[in-house]
Amino acid sequence: MLPPLPESAIRLGAAATDWQDAVRLCGAALRDSGATTDAYTERMISVIEEFGAYVVIAPGFALAHARPGSDVMTDGLAVVTLAEPVRFGHPHNDPVSVIIGLAVTTTDEHVGAVATLANVFNDGAVIPALAAASDDETVRELLGYTS
C-alpha cells in the first residue's frame, strides 16, 4: 500500500547542515520521483516552523509531510538517510538520521500508506537498520517492498 519507491526517491548517507537542509533533501527526492514540486518542499518546512519538531515521531526518525495540495502530482514516498544526524528540536527524539517524506493527493488515500508505515516501524529495529543501509534494495526490503 506504499507509493512506489524509485531510485530517484532514495538518498542514502546524504550530507545536511541542519533540519531545513534535511527536509529539502527529502523534498528534492519527492520532486525527482515525480510526486511533487518544490512548493511542497517549502510547505513541509513551514509545517515544522509553525508547529515545531512534532514530525520527529520516534528516536532518530522524522516523517516529513504537508497537507495535500496542487503541488502534489501523485502520491509519493522518499527516504533520506544522513551521514551525520541533525537536530530538529525535539525534546526526546533528536538527533535524526532517517527522514521519510510523504506526499498524498487526498487525505483519504494516505490512510493505507500510513498504516503500512506504522506496521513497518512498530518493529524498533527498522530505524537503525535504515540508518545503516548502504543500498536501495536494503531500504526497499526493510520497508516491505517486494521486488
Place this chain on the structure above:
Amino acid sequence: MKIVAICGAGIGTSAILKLNAERALERLGVEARVSATDVASVGAAASDAQVILTSPELVKHIGATNADIVVIDNYFDLDEITAKLEIAVG
C-alpha cells in the same frame, strides 16, 4: 470513551498515533473511539473527548481543554502508548 490524536497537518503522524492507540486500547481491553485531526481543529474535535494524544511539541498549541493530554514520545512504541493510556483511562 473518545480519544483524539492530533498533529500539525492532520495527516501522517496523527494517523500513525491513531492506529497505534487503537492497538494499545485493544491490549488494555478498553472500548474507545479514536479519531485523528490537526491541531487547528482540536477545539471542536476534542470538545467531548476524554483524552488527547499528541507530541510533546504540540502541547502548547492545544489551548484550554477538559481532556487529559497524553504526550507520546515514540509513536512506534506500543509499550509506551499502552502504559500512558492505561494511566489516562484507568
